[in-house]
Amino acid sequence: MSISLFLISIIFLGFLSFFWGKRKALLLKNTESLHSLPRYYGYYSLAWFAAPSLLIIFLWLLFSESFVTNQVISLLPESIRALSPNEITLRMNDVKNLAAGNLIAGESFIGLEQAAANYNRITKLVQDVAIYSSLVLSLALFIFSYRSISGKLRARNKVEKIISNLLLASATVAIFATAGILLSVLFEAIRFFQIISFDDFLFGLTWSPQMAIREDQVGSSGLFGAIPLFAGTALISLISLTVAVPVGLMTAIYLSEYAPSKVRSYTKPMLEILSGIPTVVYGFFAAITLAPFIRDFGVTIGLDIASESALGVGLVMGIMIIPLVSSLSDDVISAVPQAMRDGSYGLGATKSETIKKVIIPAALPGIVGGILLAASRAIGETMIVVMAAGLSARLSFNPIDAVTTVTVQIVTLLVGDQEFDSPKTLAAFALGLTLFVVTLALNFYALKIVRKYREQYE
Amino acid sequence: MSNTLQETQDISEIVNRGLKKRYRSEFMFRFYGVVSILFAVVFLLVFFSSIISKGYSAFTQGELNMKIYLNEEVIDPDRLRDEEEIRYANFDKLVLDSLKTYFPEVSSRKERKELKSLVSSGTSLRLQSMVLNDYSLIGQEIDIWVRLDSDIDMYLKGNIDVSLDESQRRISDNQVRWVQELQEQNLISQNFNSTLFTAGDSREPELAGVLGALVGSFFMLIITFIVAFPLGVAAAIYLEEFAPKNRFIDFVEVNINNLAAVPSIIYGLLGLAVFINFFGMPRSAPLVGGLVLALMTFPVIIIASRAALQSVPPSITDAALGVGASKIQTVFDHVFPLALPGMLTGSIIGMARALGESAPLLMIGMVAFVVDVPTSPLDSSAALPVQVYLWADAPERGFVERTSAAILVLLFFLLLMNSTAIWLRNKFETKW
Structure with a gap:
């Protein structure tokens, strides 16, 4: 039985189980009074029918692949099983390719075809077991639930219990996602730190992740000092904040305090457009339009500006985060109570004096929180820097130099061919962990400030 | 008495002397505000005219x-x-x-x-x-x-x-x-x-097209929607209508806020480590891309759906409970249908953001050069924003205009999705 046929029959039988359950309830209604509405008896039998199938499909999706692989490996000839895990993985890739009907390039090993046949056989076997066991179990549980339907069965309560548990499970997905992110990045990062010491990574001044291909090769030992990357990230983020904070803040102030409603109704959507443009488009603009412009401008004033200068990248990134700064500041500024403004006007202050001396100090914690969020956004931004910033790590704080960032290095290390155990690949996860921790800390702190501040005025 | 009059005059003289300066700084402050907005406006104009002027020629x-x-x-x-x-x-x-x-x-x-x-x-x-x-x-x-x-x-x-x-x-x-x-x-x-x-991608600019990337993006968005929308809505309903106030729920909320702010590239690392290396899913496939984007969109949908649920007036709930509906019946039969347009609007906006996202897709190998138009979510494929990235890197002059054209196509779809969302909101939103 093929998988698609199985899925179709499961869905069909699921509908059927619902209608049968409901029908029995409707028939019972003639003779006795029902505890719940008839449809709940339908849901009840549907739930019993669907649960085992869904569970088995889920387990099968998760573990079928690794189970089959392990079984096939255990059937491989002794000589191959004695090889290192990496070698076996390579052999198994050949086996899987052959099993999928692809041609294998290059040398294979004795028993390859046997292994591929085993692979297909066991895959089929596992699939059949999964399909038939889930069908049998589902039908059995359906019959059980169908027989248990009676006027006294509290079907609604049971169905509602199931629904609220499903809802709770959906909410906990957020925890699993966070845990998944943390663990996946953490595991690889730990493997990286087993090869490269933590201090060398965090405080080293040279980043050149090229590893030697041969043992005796000179000069490419692979240095993983991440300070130049942190410096580059900090420089670009700083430039972008220098653009975004004043502009975003002034925009927010103008829109919430001065602008007539007509101006506001045009400007707000415009800022939304600015935040809706994909970052890859900003990157293209920075690389193709702005960078050459800045370089040419540099030539006319006699400055040698790198075509991948931090200045251009930071400028575009700053424009990208203007809407973020502006909308967050707008929120906190409008949260400042009107009484404080009125008090200030009553003393004879002008509007700008009120804003500068009363509103901004009152809104300051919220604004700072917004700036921290913007900073975390700038640090984690990827496409703009990948397309427009430099690739080689250089420790420089000069905005007209080309610097590289953490995210650029993650991308360069992981895009293209990679072997999964080299420190080069693992370094990307160590960088990812650093990025995750830093942005997490910034967000957590920023949200805390914003929330605390909001509570103060509520 | 004359003494106080004198004092008042003195004070008003001091105030008057400072007034000019104060009005000037008032004017300057306002001026800075206008300049900031003009800065953004001018940038947008330059930005769009630059891309349109580079890209329109690729349509012929x-x-x-x-x-x-x-x-x-x-x-x-x-x-x-x-x-x-x-x-x-x-x-x-x-x-x-x-x-x-x-x-x-x-x-x-x-x-x-x-x-x-x-x-x-x-x-x-x-x-x-x-x-x-x-x-x-x-x-x-x-x-x-x-x-x-x-x-x-x-x-x-x-x-x-x-x-x-x-x-x-x-x-x-x-x-x-x-x-x-x-x-x-x-x-x-x-x-x-x-x-x-x-056409799909090609090394020759005159033979290259965006259809492959478009279909890849389409598959991804379908998967993102199928996975993220039910999960996000269910989570939102739970948190908004059923969740007790306890530490566990606080922890869930912290996680959701945190997920919404995690840099997108980290989701790519998750996809690489979990979906590809652990579960052995195929690289470069829209299936994996869709799952990664679903995880990214999940918190956005939760936040939007909660806002939609909050906007349903409590009188609806009270009325339903009052005539004897159970809590679940109240939520699913009365609150949820009224909140659905708002949830869909928020979700479509979240999906539009997912459509423009490329950083996590780079991590899971969707930067491969794929000529064929994918026919299923398991085929290798590019995505629209990744196609922009790939073409932007290509050295041929002909790809510059095609990159801009691909950007215009991407922006067109973003516009389409966002206007659908706004249309939905205007058509179905009930003003209470």
């Missing part, structure tokens, strides 16, 4: 009207009409022969090569498939529009400076002369570039 493509004689001697000398034989026939020669009829003086090897590279290298493949579809064409002369090579097209669109020395540019003096002669005979024209919307 220079084509040459050619009469090609499908010489039986070349295609099928044995008259066997054998598919394999015809597949390996020298269609290049037919193209060259046809071009030679315009320029009989061409003789040297170098000139022949230059002449042949006037038209796209895909021309012979096109002839091949035409012949394979219809054997009766063999021996006839066909009159077709053939795409020019991208370099020639760039010259026609004014992107190649012919005043430079011949060695400094990508087209030769001969080619420039030939193209001018063909233009005088009205054989060259700019036609609508349908390839852009019907």
Whole structure:
């Protein structure tokens, strides 16, 4: 039985189980009074029918692949099983390719075809077991639930219990996602730190992740000092904040305090457009339009500006985060109570004096929180820097130099061919962990400030 | 008494003296506000005009009207009409022969090569498939529009400076002369570039299109929606309507806020480590991309759905509970249908953001060069924003305009999704 046929029959039988359950309830209604509405008896039998199938499909999706692989490996000839895990993985890739009907390039090993046949056989076997066991179990549980339907069965309560548990499970997905992110990045990062010491990574001044291909090769030992990357990230983020904070803040102030409603109704959507443009488009603009412009401008004033200068990248990134700064500041500024403004006007202050001396100090914690969020956004931004910033790590704080960032290095290390155990690949996860921790800390702190501040005025 | 009057006058004098300065700073402050907004406006104008001016030309493509004689001697000398034989026939020669009829003086090897590279290298493949579809064409002369090579097209669109020395540019003096002669005979024209919307990626700019990326993005968004929307809505309903106030729920909320702010590239690392390396899913597949984007969109949908649920007035809940509905019946039969348009609006906006996202897709290998248009979510594929990234990196001049065109296509779809969301909101939103 093929998988698609199985899925179709499961869905069909699921509908059927619902209608049968409901029908029995409707028939019972003639003779006795029902505890719940008839449809709940339908849901009840549907739930019993669907649960085992869904569970088995889920387990099968998760573990079928690794189970089959392990079984096939255990059937491989002794000589191959004695090889290192990496070698076996390579052999198994050949086996899987052959099993999928692809041609294998290059040398294979004795028993390859046997292994591929085993692979297909066991895959089929596992699939059949999964399909038939889930069908049998589902039908059995359906019959059980169908027989248990009676006027006294509290079907609604049971169905509602199931629904609220499903809802709770959906909410906990957020925890699993966070845990998944943390663990996946953490595991690889730990493997990286087993090869490269933590201090060398965090405080080293040279980043050149090229590893030697041969043992005796000179000069490419692979240095993983991440300070130049942190410096580059900090420089670009700083430039972008220098653009975004004043502009975003002034925009927010103008829109919430001065602008007539007509101006506001045009400007707000415009800022939304600015935040809706994909970052890859900003990157293209920075690389193709702005960078050459800045370089040419540099030539006319006699400055040698790198075509991948931090200045251009930071400028575009700053424009990208203007809407973020502006909308967050707008929120906190409008949260400042009107009484404080009125008090200030009553003393004879002008509007700008009120804003500068009363509103901004009152809104300051919220604004700072917004700036921290913007900073975390700038640090984690990827496409703009990948397309427009430099690739080689250089420790420089000069905005007209080309610097590289953490995210650029993650991308360069992981895009293209990679072997999964080299420190080069693992370094990307160590960088990812650093990025995750830093942005997490910034967000957590920023949200805390914003929330605390909001509570103060509520 | 006169003393106080004196004092008041003194004070008002001091105030008046400062007033001018204060009004000036008031004016300046306001002025800075206007400047900030103008800065954003000007940037947007420059930004869009730069992309449109670079990209509009990619929607047309220079084509040459050619009469090609499908010489039986070349295609099928044995008259066997054998598919394999015809597949390996020298269609290049037919193209060259046809071009030679315009320029009989061409003789040297170098000139022949230059002449042949006037038209796209895909021309012979096109002839091949035409012949394979219809054997009766063999021996006839066909009159077709053939795409020019991208370099020639760039010259026609004014992107190649012919005043430079011949060695400094990508087209030769001969080619420039030939193209001018063909233009005088009205054989060259700019036609609508349908390839852009019907082809997958290619190394040759004139043969490259966005369809493969578009279909890949479409598959991804479908998967994202199927996974993230039910999960996000269910989580929102739980948190908004059922969750008790306890530490566990606080922890869930912290996690959701945190997920919404995690840099997108980290989701890519998750996809690589979990979906690809742990579960062994295929690299470069829209399935994995869709799952990663679903995780990214999940918190956005939760936040939007909670806002939608909050906007349903409590009187609805009270009324339903009052006539004896259970809590679940109240939520699913009354609150949820009223909140659904708002949830959909928020979700579509979240999906639009997912459509423009490319950083996590780089991590899971969706940067592969894929010529074929994917037919299922398990095939290798590019995505629209990744296609922009790939073409932006390509050195050929012809890809610059195509990158901008791909951006315009991407922006068009973003606009479409966002306006759908706004339309939905306006149509179904109830004002209470």
